[in-house]
Amino acid sequence: MTHTTIGDIGHASIVISFIAAIIAAFSYWKASSAIHFLEETSAQKSWRIFARFFFYIHSIGIVGVVSSLFLIIKNHYYEYHYAWDHSSNSLPIYYMISSFWEGQEGSFLLWLFWHMILGLILIHQNKIWESPMMAVFCAVQAFLAYMILGSVLPVIDLKLGSSPFILLKDFMGALPVYKINPDYIPEDGTGLNPLLQNYWMVIHPPTLFLGFATTLIPFAYCIAGIWMGRYREWIRPALPWALFSAMVLGTGILMGGYWAYETLNFGGYWNWDPVENAVYVPWLVLVASIHTMITFKNSSTALRSTIILTISTFVLILYSTFLTRSGILGNASVHSFTDLGLSGQLLVYLLAFLFLSLALLVYKWKEIPSTEKEASIYSREFWIFVGATVLCLAGFQVLATTSIPVYNAILGLFGIKSNIAPPADQMEHYSKFQIWAGIAIAILSAIGQYFWWKKIDGKTLWDTLALPVLISMLSSMAIIYFTHLDHPIYILLATVSVFSVVANGFILYGILKSNYKLSGGAIAHIGVALMLIGILYSSGYSKVISQNNSGMTYSKEFSEEMNKENILLWRNDPEQMDDFTLLYKGQRLESPDFNGYINKDDILPLNEKSKVIAKKAINYKDKVYYKKGDTITIIPENTFYEVLYTKPNGDTFTLYPRAQVNPQMGLLASPDIKRFWGRDLYSFVSSIPIPDKEREWNPIEEHQLRIGDTVFLNDFVAVLRSVNRETNIPGILLGESDVAVKAHFRILGGNKNYDIYPLYIVLIKDQMVGQIPEIVEDLGVKITFLNINPTNGVFTFGVNTTQKDYIILKAIEKPAINILWLGTLLLIIGLIIAILRRYTEFIKMRVKGTEV
Amino acid sequence: MKKSHIFAIVIIAIAIGIIMSTAGDASTYVCFKDATQLASDGDDDKVHVVGKLKKNSEGEIIGMFYDPLIDANRFEFILIDNNNEAKTVIYNQPKPQDFEKSEQVVIVGRMKSDVFMADQIIMKCPSKYEDKELKQTANI
Numbered sequence: 001m002t003h004t005t006i007g008d009i010g011h012a013s014i015v016i017s018f019i020a021a022i023i024a025a026f027s028y029w030k031a032s033s034a035i036h037f038l039e040e041t042s043a044q045k046s047w048r049i050f051a052r053f054f055f056y057i058h059s060i061g062i063v064g065v066v067s068s069l070f071l072i073i074k075n076h077y078y079e080y081h082y083a084w085d086h087s088s089n090s091l092p093i094y095y096m097i098s099s100f101w102e103g104q105e106g107s108f109l110l111w112l113f114w115h116m117i118l119g120l121i122l123i124h125q126n127k128i129w130e131s132p133m134m135a136v137f138c139a140v141q142a143f144l145a146y147m148i149l150g151s152v153l154p155v156i157d158l159k160l161g162s163s164p165f166i167l168l169k170d171f172m173g174a175l176p177v178y179k180i181n182p183d184y185i186p187e188d189g190t191g192l193n194p195l196l197q198n199y200w201m202v203i204h205p206p207t208l209f210l211g212f213a214t215t216l217i218p219f220a221y222c223i224a225g226i227w228m229g230r231y232r233e234w235i236r237p238a239l240p241w242a243l244f245s246a247m248v249l250g251t252g253i254l255m256g257g258y259w260a261y262e263t264l265n266f267g268g269y270w271n272w273d274p275v276e277n278a279v280y281v282p283w284l285v286l287v288a289s290i291h292t293m294i295t296f297k298n299s300s301t302a303l304r305s306t307i308i309l310t311i312s313t314f315v316l317i318l319y320s321t322f323l324t325r326s327g328i329l330g331n332a333s334v335h336s337f338t339d340l341g342l343s344g345q346l347l348v349y350l351l352a353f354l355f356l357s358l359a360l361l362v363y364k365w366k367e368i369p370s371t372e373k374e375a376s377i378y379s380r381e382f383w384i385f386v387g388a389t390v391l392c393l394a395g396f397q398v399l400a401t402t403s404i405p406v407y408n409a410i411l412g413l414f415g416i417k418s419n420i421a422p423p424a425d426q427m428e429h430y431s432k433f434q435i436w437a438g439i440a441i442a443i444l445s446a447i448g449q450y451f452w453w454k455k456i457d458g459k460t461l462w463d464t465l466a467l468p469v470l471i472s473m474l475s476s477m478a479i480i481y482f483t484h485l486d487h488p489i490y491i492l493l494a495t496v497s498v499f500s501v502v503a504n505g506f507i508l509y510g511i512l513k514s515n516y517k518l519s520g521g522a523i524a525h526i527g528v529a530l531m532l533i534g535i536l537y538s539s540g541y542s543k544v545i546s547q548n549n550s551g552m553t554y555s556k557e558f559s560e561e562m563n564k565e566n567i568l569l570w571r572n573d574p575e576q577m578d579d580f581t582l583l584y585k586g587q588r589l590e591s592p593d594f595n596g597y598i599n600k601d602d603i604l605p606l607n608e609k610s611k612v613i614a615k616k617a618i619n620y621k622d623k624v625y626y627k628k629g630d631t632i633t634i635i636p637e638n639t640f641y642e643v644l645y646t647k648p649n650g651d652t653f654t655l656y657p658r659a660q661v662n663p664q665m666g667l668l669a670s671p672d673i674k675r676f677w678g679r680d681l682y683s684f685v686s687s688i689p690i691p692d693k694e695r696e697w698n699p700i701e702e703h704q705l706r707i708g709d710t711v712f713l714n715d716f717v718a719v720l721r722s723v724n725r726e727t728n729i730p731g732i733l734l735g736e737s738d739v740a741v742k743a744h745f746r747i748l749g750g751n752k753n754y755d756i757y758p759l760y761i762v763l764i765k766d767q768m769v770g771q772i773p774e775i776v777e778d779l780g781v782k783i784t785f786l787n788i789n790p791t792n793g794v795f796t797f798g799v800n801t802t803q804k805d806y807i808i809l810k811a812i813e814k815p816a817i818n819i820l821w822l823g824t825l826l827l828i829i830g831l832i833i834a835i836l837r838r839y840t841e842f843i844k845m846r847v848k849g850t851e852v
Numbered sequence: 853m854k855k856s857h858i859f860a861i862v863i864i865a866i867a868i869g870i871i872m873s874t875a876g877d878a879s880t881y882v883c884f885k886d887a888t889q890l891a892s893d894g895d896d897d898k899v900h901v902v903g904k905l906k907k908n909s910e911g912e913i914i915g916m917f918y919d920p921l922i923d924a925n926r927f928e929f930i931l932i933d934n935n936n937e938a939k940t941v942i943y944n945q946p947k948p949q950d951f952e953k954s955e956q957v958v959i960v961g962r963m964k965s966d967v968f969m970a971d972q973i974i975m976k977c978p979s980k981y982e983d984k985e986l987k988q989t990a991n992i
Contacts (some may be wrong), residue, residue: 375855375856389863393863393866393867393870396867396870397870397874400870400871400874401874401877401878404874404878419880419881419882420878420879420880420881421878421879421880421881421899421900421960422878422879423874423877423878423879424879424897424898424899424900424960424961424971424972425898429874429877433870433873564923564924564925564944565925565945566924566925566945566946567924568920568921568924686924686945686946687920687924687946687947803921806920806921808920808924808946
């Protein structure tokens with residue numbers, strides 16, 4: 001039965017929240033008045049109350065949409081395309097939550113949801129700004145709700161938005177199934193992409209979208225401020241939110257980087273992919289705007305820049321949404337979202353806010369106060385302003401390159417065929433600019449902090465800076481010497497980053513003595529400097545250690561292009577790699593009920609994909625978890641490849657890089673990382689033999705053997721040692737008259753001997769004969785017990801051979817990556833301290849009644 | 853001249869520098885003919901070529917070779933560009949595992965004699981909607 005009601009409720013809720021947002025925006029607009037900004041008139045008040053009421057209706061609508069969609073996913077209503085496409089029966093509840101935002105419609109919904117929560121907080125936090133600020137807020141909400149509206153305009157047949165409540169039948173109605181059975185409902189969904197099934201998928205998207213959502217708050221205050229003619233006053237309430245936004249968005253970006261590094265196997269934590277760039281640029285501009293806000297609060301300069309930067313941050317968020325969701329990146333990115341037909345709407349959204357803010361800015365530009373006084377080189381304002389400029393230039397560079405597909409599209413509009421492609425080596429292209437931005441930021445964050453906290457002029461400059469400069473020179477010299485830094489730019493980056501750590505360390509020491517609440521800036525800047533050092537070593541000196549020197553040599557012509565970065569490991573055949581001896585030991589599976597890994601050779605598959613039977617007892621740390629014949633639940637999607645690493649001194653450790661065979665996306669590899677104090681060893685499988693079912697076996701060869709006979713299998717000698725009756729066969733219930741016979745072969749392998757036991761079963765009652773072959777993966781041999789001749793004691797065995805089991809492994813060493821993570825942590829802690837400080841300030845002023 | 857003007861000029865100069873350098877680093881989408889031409893002119897810049905895999909009448913990919921047992925780091929295939937010109941492509945990395953499924957392939961690299969040496973492959977797989985098929989179940 002199709003559950004149409006819930007979809008109808010959901011869809012109605014979208015429509016309600018869309019219309020309520022428009023009404024609320026309009027009413028808040030009516031409630032806003034520049035003249036009666038502080039003391040609202042009774043008419044304004046009634047408009048405001050009316051608007052607030054509609055914002056509540058809007059909020060209820062959003063809650064309605066979210067709950068309907070969640071119920072559809074949770075109750076497995078696969079008649080809905082969204083549930084079918086993003087979830088499945090076997091998903092645990094926390095992944096059901098993730099499947100909610102796996103799709104584009106759901107992620108818009110998440111964004112709407114965060115805006116709604118933030119709107120509710122702001123309404124109660126700040127009454128004076130409520131009307132103008134919430135007018136902007138509600139307008140944005142209307143635009144977002146319109147993305148998932150999914151209604152068709154009757155006259156011009158224009159589809160507005162893509163609804164998450166579309167029925168599968170309507171989405172793929174052309175399928176033959178529906179001709180036979182129009183009420184067909186699939187029994188299971190196609191599931192959440194298994195690669196995304198880890199805890200990052202639960203926490204990363206909400207964090208990132210909260211970051212996106214919070215950029216609206218400074219923007220809304222800023223627009224409200226210009227509109228109401230309160231050019232200066234909007235900054236106080238906006239600043240703590242801007243800091244909060246930078247903290248959340250920054251955390252979201254870095255979580256993404258860590259996720260990419262640890263699970264998604266992008267090889268590194270940052271790849272300059274357009275999807276990453278699209279959030280990095282607004283973050284840089286946001287951080288720049290925070291710096292100018294702080295200077296403004298201190299000395300009333302840089303107001304115009306603050307306004308421009310705050311507006312740019314929000315517009316850039318819209319631009320990145322457009323880039324990643326409109327499909328315009330096309331050939332440039334491996335993983336941008338698919339186009340849902342929303343590109344037109346997204347463009348309208350972007351251009352509407354871009355032109356409205358520009359128009360407002362141009363109209364009021366003359367009224368925005370600015371200082372004519374030149375900032376002195378010895379002033380803190382000068383240094384902070386330079387720092388903000390560097391951040392913007394860094395963002396501009398990334399934006400200029402990421403937008404290359406957009407240039408082609410724009411030129412195409414004018415009929416000019418353009419074929420510009422992104423740089424062939426993106427890493428090199430971006431790094432060569434961003435490294436200079438990093439150098440400049442390290443220097444400026446050190447000097448800027450000194451100017452901020454100390455009175456410095458031309459005479460005292462050297463006296464104040466002498467000690468930190470001296471200390472950092474000495475320590476960076478030691479670092480350069482001991483870590484063998486060789487590249488001049490790298491040496492420079494290391495030196496200035498150390499300088500920044502030392503200088504900010506001095507400042508921090510001074511602040512902690514007086515008032516620790518002011519320490520946010522110093523801690524965040526130390527964090528940034530440490531991040532720069534971590535990035536310098538882990539990326540600049542990242543080394544592929546799986547260099548392959550075997551393999552064939554090709555004509556000399558190609559030799560310069562050869563980068564043999566992958567190594568072939570035969571199963572149980574040790575191989576040397578860098579300092580390590582590697583031994584690939586075989587395939588392992590994971591069970592949700594078991595802490596260790598289960599050897600694939602110890603189990604037998606069952607019809608149900610997620611169940612297997614133990615062929616023998618399975619232990620973990622000397623405790624028996626499963627007895628022979630027990631059924632074990634496994635996670636069938638993931639296969640782990642056990643690789644034993646032996647160091648020259650005899651120490652060993654084991655890594656389990658993972659591969660996932662996914663019908664939609666092919667093979668997906670996840671690395672396993674060995675963390676040493678000073679470096680990470682990052683290993684992943686870059687290729688594996690084709691998984692079992694498609695595996696090709698050579699034609700069967702029959703051998704007639706008696707006990708004690710030998711036979712050659714794939715160049716190995718095998719001896720038939722015995723044939724015995726067996727009573728306990730895992731997975732098969734033997735009756736009293738049934739017979740099971742087990743043969744024992746010993747195969748003499750190169751390094752070790754293998755014992756295998758193919759089975760021959762006669763089920764008398766069912767009049768059936770069965771064989772259970774056994775495979776030696778190391779040797780690529782399968783033996784099947786084909787027949788028994790009881791009269792002459794001759795047994796017939798079938799032998800198939802195939803490719804031996806192997807993996808292709810790539811291993812990379814990433815030095816000092818822990819310094820990057822430490823820096824990240826400090827940056828976030830610093831921002832949190834700053835948020836608390838600025839928020840307390842805002843509350844104090846509100847208590848005094850001077851919040852404007 | 854005021855200091856702020858000097859500052860503005862410096863910023864504009866850097867911005868122009870960035871744009872120029874981006875233009876210089878930007879690669880181009882070309883066909884094999886142009887790529888061969890560029891290479892024979894001694895132009896060492898890497899280019900992007902968009903194309904499809906060569907298939908026979910049964911839709912099987914032909915001319916694709918990867919044997920990790922001989923060399924795990926060499927993958928060879930034939931790409932037909934948008935002008936229907938076919939060239940052998942060599943990629944010195946393991947074969948990307950879902951390669952056969954790709955509808956369209958973008959290769960980045962340069963021509964070397966008659967072979968395209970790719971150091972990057974970007975695959976466009978069919979969108980996941982088309983790829984997912986409804987499995988007929990017993991209840992029909």
